[in-house]
Amino acid sequence: MVRRRESHLISTPGLVGLVDLVGLVDLVGLVGLVGLVGLVGLVGLVGLTGDARANPVDAFGISSRAIAMGGAYTALANDSSANYYNPAGIVARKDLCLDIGYQIAVPTLRLNGYDVGVDHTRGLTAGLVAPGAIGPMRFAFGVVMFLPDERISRVRAMPRVQPRFVYYDNRTQRIYLSTNLAVQIIPGLFVGAGVTFMSRTQGDLEISGRISFPDAEAESDMRLDLDVDLKALRYLQAGILWEPLKWLSVGLVFRDEFVLEMEQGFRITGDVVGQDGGGTILRDGLFDLTSLSTNLYQPRQVVFGVAVMPSGRWTVSMDMVWAQWSRFINPGSRLEMEVELGTFNDLVDIGSQPNPPAALFRDTWSPRLGVEFLAYQSNRAVIAVRGGYVFEPSPAPEQTSRSMNLVDNHKHHLSAGVGFSLSNLLPVMDRPVDLDFHFAYLHQQRRLHRKVDPVDPVGDYTADGYVLSAGVTLKMRFR
Amino acid sequence: MSRRLVLLMVAALVATLVATLVAGLGCGAGAEEGGGGYDLPSRLAGPYEKLPDDPDTSIDEPIVLEDPDGERAYYGPSALGPEDGSYTVYFTAEDGDGAATILRAEGVDLANEPREVAVVLEADAAWEATRLAHPAVLMPGLDGAAYGLFYEAGAGELGYADSPDGRTFTRHADNPILSPIESEEGAWLGHPTAVWHEGAVLLYYTAGPPGALFVARIRESGGGAVSVERLDASPMAAGRTPVLEANPLPDPLSELFDARAVGGSSIFISNEAGRPVFDLWYAGQRADGDWTIGFAGSYDGLQFTRFEENPVLKTGVPMETDPCVVPQSVSALMFYTHGEGIRRTIGAARY
Numbered sequence: 001m002v003r004r005r006e007s008h009l010i011s012t013p014g015l016v017g018l019v020d021l022v023g024l025v026d027l028v029g030l031v032g033l034v035g036l037v038g039l040v041g042l043v044g045l046v047g048l049t050g051d052a053r054a055n056p057v058d059a060f061g062i063s064s065r066a067i068a069m070g071g072a073y074t075a076l077a078n079d080s081s082a083n084y085y086n087p088a089g090i091v092a093r094k095d096l097c098l099d100i101g102y103q104i105a106v107p108t109l110r111l112n113g114y115d116v117g118v119d120h121t122r123g124l125t126a127g128l129v130a131p132g133a134i135g136p137m138r139f140a141f142g143v144v145m146f147l148p149d150e151r152i153s154r155v156r157a158m159p160r161v162q163p164r165f166v167y168y169d170n171r172t173q174r175i176y177l178s179t180n181l182a183v184q185i186i187p188g189l190f191v192g193a194g195v196t197f198m199s200r201t202q203g204d205l206e207i208s209g210r211i212s213f214p215d216a217e218a219e220s221d222m223r224l225d226l227d228v229d230l231k232a233l234r235y236l237q238a239g240i241l242w243e244p245l246k247w248l249s250v251g252l253v254f255r256d257e258f259v260l261e262m263e264q265g266f267r268i269t270g271d272v273v274g275q276d277g278g279g280t281i282l283r284d285g286l287f288d289l290t291s292l293s294t295n296l297y298q299p300r301q302v303v304f305g306v307a308v309m310p311s312g313r314w315t316v317s318m319d320m321v322w323a324q325w326s327r328f329i330n331p332g333s334r335l336e337m338e339v340e341l342g343t344f345n346d347l348v349d350i351g352s353q354p355n356p357p358a359a360l361f362r363d364t365w366s367p368r369l370g371v372e373f374l375a376y377q378s379n380r381a382v383i384a385v386r387g388g389y390v391f392e393p394s395p396a397p398e399q400t401s402r403s404m405n406l407v408d409n410h411k412h413h414l415s416a417g418v419g420f421s422l423s424n425l426l427p428v429m430d431r432p433v434d435l436d437f438h439f440a441y442l443h444q445q446r447r448l449h450r451k452v453d454p455v456d457p458v459g460d461y462t463a464d465g466y467v468l469s470a471g472v473t474l475k476m477r478f479r
Numbered sequence: 480m481s482r483r484l485v486l487l488m489v490a491a492l493v494a495t496l497v498a499t500l501v502a503g504l505g506c507g508a509g510a511e512e513g514g515g516g517y518d519l520p521s522r523l524a525g526p527y528e529k530l531p532d533d534p535d536t537s538i539d540e541p542i543v544l545e546d547p548d549g550e551r552a553y554y555g556p557s558a559l560g561p562e563d564g565s566y567t568v569y570f571t572a573e574d575g576d577g578a579a580t581i582l583r584a585e586g587v588d589l590a591n592e593p594r595e596v597a598v599v600l601e602a603d604a605a606w607e608a609t610r611l612a613h614p615a616v617l618m619p620g621l622d623g624a625a626y627g628l629f630y631e632a633g634a635g636e637l638g639y640a641d642s643p644d645g646r647t648f649t650r651h652a653d654n655p656i657l658s659p660i661e662s663e664e665g666a667w668l669g670h671p672t673a674v675w676h677e678g679a680v681l682l683y684y685t686a687g688p689p690g691a692l693f694v695a696r697i698r699e700s701g702g703g704a705v706s707v708e709r710l711d712a713s714p715m716a717a718g719r720t721p722v723l724e725a726n727p728l729p730d731p732l733s734e735l736f737d738a739r740a741v742g743g744s745s746i747f748i749s750n751e752a753g754r755p756v757f758d759l760w761y762a763g764q765r766a767d768g769d770w771t772i773g774f775a776g777s778y779d780g781l782q783f784t785r786f787e788e789n790p791v792l793k794t795g796v797p798m799e800t801d802p803c804v805v806p807q808s809v810s811a812l813m814f815y816t817h818g819e820g821i822r823r824t825i826g827a828a829r830y
Contacts, residue, residue: 461752
């Protein structure tokens with residue numbers, strides 16, 4: 001007799017929190033809202049929330065203009081992509097903004113010269129910024145998403161020693177959704193914060209009952225319980241945008257750490273009884289196995305950005321990104337096993353699996369540079385050309401140990417793009433329509449990994465490769 | 480101007496969408512299973528699985544080479560390839576009287592009988608007596624020859640021959656190039672395997688009894704002459720230390736696959752990350768006398784560490800020895816001597 005039970009529990013504290021936050025606007029008024037947003041940001045800044053962002057956007061960016069400018073967008077973001085680059089930027093403009101686009105990134109990542117087939121990432125991007133005001137106080141609500149067109153999310157565990165490009169792997173294989181609220185504190189100074197959530201999977205399989213001996217098929221009576229929970233995790237980001245001069249803006253963004261763990265339990269309990277009334281051989285036997293692995297990790301980040309517009313045609317922006325990779329957790333599974341077989345304990349040796357070693361990743365500082373030049377301007381049209389460069393140092397050390405192959409390289413991003421902005425395109429559209437394109441080449445600097453153990457089953461190897469990406473974004477604005 | 484711009488925008492939008500769609504469709508093949516795990520680096524150490532029985536082939540897997548008359552033993556393979564899906568295998572053919580010659584099988588495709596089998600070297604010189612065995616082919620050979628061939632002969636000495644085409648070999652004038660030094664090696668030498676390293680040939684060979692692996696460095700010294708330097712795996716220790724010997728732990732009656740002796744090896748040097756890595760597959764003899772195959776690795780070619788998961792060829796018959804591994808990027812094929820009773824043939828296993 002087998003009993004099967006499935007339960008799916010989804011709790012959404014992040015979403016509830018956001019709804020509550022919006023609902024509070026009428027109650028607490030202007031001062032309360034400012035204080036609340038500031039408090040949310042402060043909570044994030046001091047790191048009291050244990051959850052944070054994990055998404056393909058960190059790897060490849062979002063919105064063609066931002067990507068074309070190397071992602072140096074912290075001090076420039078004022079469209080729906082500000083939901084990622086700087087939540088404060090969503091309130092910097094007074095227009096309702098609706099963006100839609102598509103982007104794709106195709107990696108060719110090699111070990112010993114062979115492409116290991118890391119999955120590409122492609123999907124639809126969409127964003128919305130809805131501004132509002134309460135008296136003199138301006139605020140805006142924003143949302144942006146990346147919706148992959150192949151899979152919404154991927155959870156998988158690989159053998160501990162299997163080489164993997166940790167920077168990509170599961171990281172880019174998921175939906176990204178960010179919601180933010182921002183307010184203008186004084187003209188030119190904006191703050192914003194975002195709250196969203198991701199799902200975490202926990203599953204348990206339990207088999208219990210009676211097993212007959214020696215023929216297990218004869219008189220066994222077992223029951224199977226399967227219990228899977230999807231639990232929501234909150235994560236937070238916050239930002240400040242300051243525009244002290246018409247030609248100068250400064251931004252500061254915080255994104256918190258995010259750990260997506262996968263926990264699986266397997267438990268067998270029961271009695272072993274002799275066949276044909278042979279009596280109980282083992283009472284309350286137990287085998288319990290719990291596997292806990294890190295499916296995804298995103299480091300805590302702080303980004304400082306400056307943008308200058310030295311003339312009406314030029315915009316130059318620079319970001320410096322600090323990422324706390326030193327807290328990276330080895331994705332290898334940690335196993336806990338418990339066996340209770342009474343008098344038969346001495347006959348069983350199931351060994352032990354040591355915990356995976358520390359990954360020993362380092363914090364990184366990554367500079368980003370972006371340039372935009374307005375090549376053509378008229379009353380009805382503007383054409384902009386853009387370029388960007390990013391250096392992303394690898395946080396991972398050389399992989400010398402036998403049980404660890406967390407591959408990552410120094411990365412050089414080169415990007416370019418073009419944008420068209422048309423005014424008075426349609427009678428119903430009284431604001432310009434922007435169409436931006438981007439192309440990017442990400443070069444993975446070749447790296448050697450030499451093993452200490454002369455019989456390491458993987459052996460020495462080199463890692464290199466590149467990622468090509470492209471995309472388009474259509475931006476529509478309304479008064 | 481604005482009309483042109485609109486057309487340009489629409490054209491660019493369509494082009495980008497089409498390009499991304501085409502790129503996406505073209506690259507979507509591997510996405511369903513979750514990529515990132517193809518063609519991963521590996522030492523190819525093992526385990527090796529013998530070729531499974533296939534009723535559609537004309538061979539008796541895992542055996543790929545056997546005497547069609549069933550009178551001679553085939554053993555000691557040394558393989559080249561693959562080329563056009565097949566291998567060229569040099570091996571020993573020994574009759575019931577112990578007389579042995581070296582043959583060359585062409586077109587070993589793991590599915591059919593070889594296209595051609597021919598004698599490439601027979602005992603001729605006095606020191607060779609009536610027995611040439613355990614060929615080890617080397618490309619290129621010494622002194623610019625296209626092919627080199629080390630072999631075991633006579634009572635246990637090593638000789639060398641070279642060839643421009645791999646079919647017709649000429650013996651070296653200094654043969655035998657290596658004779659046993661009984662005080663440090665034993666009474667006989669055999670089972671050579673050779674590899675180029677830093678402008679010289681490293682010649683690994685078995686000495687016994689009971690069986691240990693030694694190495695010598697062979698340099699070209701001009702005019703066709705060679706110099707042979709025996710290497711010591713532990714120069715600081717007293718006497719000459721082999722690169723690998725019978726596993727001393729924990730006791731002679733243990734179940735270790737190489738507790739009694741080691742021999743019959745295959746050496747390969749990889750250089751994936753700017754330094755040489757020595758891969759050595761070797762035969763080990765258990766305390767009960769059965770042989771099978773294991774793996775050891777080294778960074779200097781002298782001091783080898785045994786693979787934790789030895790043996791790498793799953794046992795099945797009492798004698799599996801003389802490994803010859805042909806690496807192919809992320810996979811490998813192992814030819815080996817497959818012995819059942821008094822019958823010896825050449826089998827194959829894949830990694």
